[in-house]
Amino acid sequence: MESMASAAIFYGVAALVLGSALYVVVGKNLVHSAFALVAAFFGVAVFYVYLGADFLAGAQVLIYVGGILTLLLFGVMLTNRIYNLNLRSGAIQVVPGALSAGLVFALLVWIIQSVDWGAMDVGDPGPTSESIGRLLMGDYLLPFEIASVLLLIALMGAAMLVRRRGGSS
Amino acid sequence: MITRFRQIEMRLMGPLTMIPIVLCLVVLGTIAALPVVATILSELVADFVPAGLQRLTIVVLGTAGFVGILALNPIYSIWLERKVAAHVQDRLGPMRVGWHGLLQSFADGMKLLFKEDLVPRDADRLLFGAAPMLAVASAFAAFAIVPWGVREDGTVLAVANLNIGVLYFIAITSLGALSVLMAGWGSNNKYALYGGMRAAAQMVSYEIPTAILVLVVVAQVGSLSIPDIVNAQAGGILGVGDWLVFQLFPLNLIAFVLFFICGLAETNRTPFDIPEAESELVAGFHTEYSGMRFAFFFLAEYGNMLLVSMLAALLFLGGWIGPFGSNPLLFFIKGFGLVVVQMWLRWTLPRLRVDQLMGICWKYVIPISFFLLVVTTVIKGLL
Numbered sequence: 001m002e003s004m005a006s007a008a009i010f011y012g013v014a015a016l017v018l019g020s021a022l023y024v025v026v027g028k029n030l031v032h033s034a035f036a037l038v039a040a041f042f043g044v045a046v047f048y049v050y051l052g053a054d055f056l057a058g059a060q061v062l063i064y065v066g067g068i069l070t071l072l073l074f075g076v077m078l079t080n081r082i083y084n085l086n087l088r089s090g091a092i093q094v095v096p097g098a099l100s101a102g103l104v105f106a107l108l109v110w111i112i113q114s115v116d117w118g119a120m121d122v123g124d125p126g127p128t129s130e131s132i133g134r135l136l137m138g139d140y141l142l143p144f145e146i147a148s149v150l151l152l153i154a155l156m157g158a159a160m161l162v163r164r165r166g167g168s169s
Numbered sequence: 170m171i172t173r174f175r176q177i178e179m180r181l182m183g184p185l186t187m188i189p190i191v192l193c194l195v196v197l198g199t200i201a202a203l204p205v206v207a208t209i210l211s212e213l214v215a216d217f218v219p220a221g222l223q224r225l226t227i228v229v230l231g232t233a234g235f236v237g238i239l240a241l242n243p244i245y246s247i248w249l250e251r252k253v254a255a256h257v258q259d260r261l262g263p264m265r266v267g268w269h270g271l272l273q274s275f276a277d278g279m280k281l282l283f284k285e286d287l288v289p290r291d292a293d294r295l296l297f298g299a300a301p302m303l304a305v306a307s308a309f310a311a312f313a314i315v316p317w318g319v320r321e322d323g324t325v326l327a328v329a330n331l332n333i334g335v336l337y338f339i340a341i342t343s344l345g346a347l348s349v350l351m352a353g354w355g356s357n358n359k360y361a362l363y364g365g366m367r368a369a370a371q372m373v374s375y376e377i378p379t380a381i382l383v384l385v386v387v388a389q390v391g392s393l394s395i396p397d398i399v400n401a402q403a404g405g406i407l408g409v410g411d412w413l414v415f416q417l418f419p420l421n422l423i424a425f426v427l428f429f430i431c432g433l434a435e436t437n438r439t440p441f442d443i444p445e446a447e448s449e450l451v452a453g454f455h456t457e458y459s460g461m462r463f464a465f466f467f468l469a470e471y472g473n474m475l476l477v478s479m480l481a482a483l484l485f486l487g488g489w490i491g492p493f494g495s496n497p498l499l500f501f502i503k504g505f506g507l508v509v510v511q512m513w514l515r516w517t518l519p520r521l522r523v524d525q526l527m528g529i530c531w532k533y534v535i536p537i538s539f540f541l542l543v544v545t546t547v548i549k550g551l552l
Contacts, residue, residue, distance in 0.1 A: 005225065031293070031296070031354055032293075032295065032296070035296065035299075035347075035351065038347060054331065054332065054333045055333050055336065058333050058336035058337050058339075058340045059336070059340075061340035061341065061343070061344075062336065062339055062340040062343060062380075065340070065343060065344060065347070066339075066340060066343025066344070066346070066373075066376065067343070067373070069347070070343070070346055070347065070350070070369055070373050071373075073347070073350050073369070074366070074369065074370075077350070077354060077362070077366065078366075127332040127333075129332070129333055129336075129393055
């Protein structure tokens with residue numbers, strides 16, 4: 001009974017993620033698309049919970065929904081004449097698009113087929129935050145630091161770009 | 170004539186006044202007896218519910234319990250807020266409807282229920298309708314991880330005892346900013362949009378120091394789980410001495426005050442209520458809302474107030490631990506006491522300007538919280 005309920009929630013969320021992701025691509029209203037992206041990100045967080053990655057789920061909501069999307073919405077809403085904007089989302093270059101999409105799809109199917117999913121079912125997963133912390137501060141310290149330096153450079157670059165040219169402030 | 174009205178009113182209101190008082194006593198009694206109630210309920214569930222559904226039933230029951238408390242919360246909180254406001258301003262506040270106006274909020278709630286649900290002609294109907302729901306959902310969802318106490322065998326009384334509890338809290342409260350943006354945009358009103366933008370900017374900015382101050386606590390306790398954080402504060406003089414506010418004096422005291430300030434800012438309460446500054450923006454993001462949708466925003470606001478107060482009580486004031494042993498009621502009193510402090514501040518302090526608000530956040534609160542994080546971590550490492 002509980003497994004049925006959890007399966008129902010899983011497929012419901014999957015439909016939500018796919019539907020809202022599709023809307024982000026084909027939607028005519030930019031703000032609606034941005035909010036549809038919220039649903040997609042949130043649904044992905046639910047999948048993380050299903051995989052037992054509790055820390056990752058929390059971080060997904062915190063960073064993508066709370067941070068990135070809010071900034072994205074700011075960008076969208078502060079754009080000039082957003083109300084009358086006529087978004088073009090027609091199809092151009094159908095053949096190359098279909099080709100690359102098909103290739104990616106085939107690749108994904110191949111990967112999904114080649115993984116032994118039965119081995120992944122390990123029951124109730126334990127806390128993950130401690131091991132993630134140890135890995136980030138131990139084995140993967142260098143990539144972690146490089147990512148932080150990259151973010152710092154992006155931050156400084158943004159500050160450079162918005163600075164008034166020749167201004168003393 | 171007036172006295173005749175008054176007599177009829179009194180005759181009607183006398184017995185009705187008992188309703189909120191009895192309701193309040195029932196809720197407080199249930200909270201005080203929560204460990205016992207939970208034990209009885211879980212035994213009943215174990216006896217009468219089929220095995221596959223037991224966990225689900227307990228979660229649903231717990232959710233129903235805290236949703237009930239959250240639905241009643243604004244009724245009492247708004248009455249209290251009006252009373253606090255009135256007494257701060259040397260007035261009496263609501264006095265007519267029931268004993269000292271106790272039924273006023275019930276009457277207002279009924280009025281809101283029957284009000285016409287207006288939607289502006291050019292509004293974005295989808296977002297306009299979704300915003301109040303998202304506001305309430307984000308406010309209520311965060312309560313899932315609030316632990317109310319422990320049973321004698323150490324079981325935590327919470328709907329969901331996550332071991333990433335504080336991370337979940339920070340993540341879910343960030344959804345509130347989205348609902349405000351949604352309402353501001355959906356209303357298609359310049360004041361609403363200004364209010365929404367201000368609110369979102371404010372919430373996003375103050376999320377940073379909130380997260381860092383939570384990290385100050387997490388670094389000292391060494392756990393992201395809220396029950397673990399509370400249990401680390403047990404003991405000490407009178408059961409009070411080991412509360413986190415009193416540890417590493419005065420570092421944690423500063424952290425607590427800053428956390429409370431950030432909580433005020435995240436719930437958009439005065440002195441941080443520029444998103445709805447009525448002298449500038451009519452009513453900010455909820456300018457166009459009326460009736461039940463407006464009530465939903467109020468439900469969310471009072472829910473958020475209680476949430477940040479309860480979180481402050483859990484992280485810094487020892488949660489359910491106090492001088493008289495441990496009890497969920499003690500935790501509730503601490504949480505609600507901080508709500509009263511929020512109201513008191515609202516009617517005492519003037520509103521900040523937008524630039525002052527951002528200045529406080531980025532120039533003072535964030536650097537101080539980083540300093541606290543570094544210093545407490547170093548001290549903790551040396552000890």
